[in-house]
Amino acid sequence: MVQLRLEEARLAKKEVMDSIHDLEEKLNQSENVEKDYEKLFETKERYLKDSNSKISAYLYDSYDKEADIKTLLKELNEAISAGIQVKDALTRAIDSLEKAKGWGTVDMLGGGLLSTAVKHSHMDESTRHVHDAQSMMRRFQKELLDVKQTASMELEVSGLLKFSDYFFDGLIMDFVVQDKITISLENTKIQQSDIGRILSDLRVQAGQKNRELDRVLSERKEFIESM
Incomplete structure (x- = not known):
């Protein structure tokens, strides 16, 4: 068996x-x-x-459309990458500010020298992160201007770099005051939200252009196969 x-x-x-x-x-x-x-x-x-005919004219027009879309997609992707870096730096700044705010509360309740030192340490961290964000913001602004020149997008970019001025005015002049920490934190969150909104608009535009590129390539392939 x-x-x-x-x-x-x-x-x-x-x-x-x-x-x-x-x-x-x-x-x-x-x-x-x-x-x-x-x-x-x-x-x-x-x-x-x-073939030097209407067919070749159609194909060259299709190639031009493909090149234009790819150029715009490149600009959009570069802007998205720069925006993500800014948003990440702001996230780090917010984290440090929230910690500073927490230790500031402890300090106000009589936490002593230790709580003061920790609070100031987190304030220094947030300042460094905002400096980083400011530097990245310049690149982001440049990329957004490049996008505006090649796409029909309404992007408000002129006010991006003003944020750091507000931040440092509120922070450095009297950063030992808890209200200043709170104001700086709220301003940073607002700026991060604005960056997020711009990134969302850029991603929508990039998605539309990717679909448009797929359509151009598909139509050209079908056209060639039908000849």
Whole structure:
């Protein structure tokens, strides 16, 4: 009985291995077919492009649209990357300010020299993070201006760099006062929210352009295949 079952298992294994071998051969054939199709498609595309006809004019117009969209997508992605860096720096500043605010409360309740020292340490951290955000904000502003020149987007960028002035005016002049910490924290959160809104607009625009690019490429492929 065991011998029969063993023989049956061997036969089943052979059938499975034969099936795998057949599938591998079919996959290899399909890969060759795909490569052959791509070569034929490229040859046909070159022929149509060089035909000096209305067909070639349509193709060149399609290539121009593709290039324009890719250029804009590059600008959008660069702006998004710069904006994320600013937002991350502001997040770090907010975290330090919230810690400073907490220790400031302890300090006001008579926490002593330790709480004062910890509070000032967190204030120094937040100042460094806002300095970082200010530097990154300049790059972000430049990228946004590049986007405005190539896309129909209403982006308010002139006020971005003013934030750090408000922050440091409220912080450095009298940072030992708890109200100043609170005001600086709220201003930083507002700025972070504004950056988030701009990033959301940029991502929406990038999504639209990606879909437009897919449409241009798909339409061109269908056009070439139909010729």
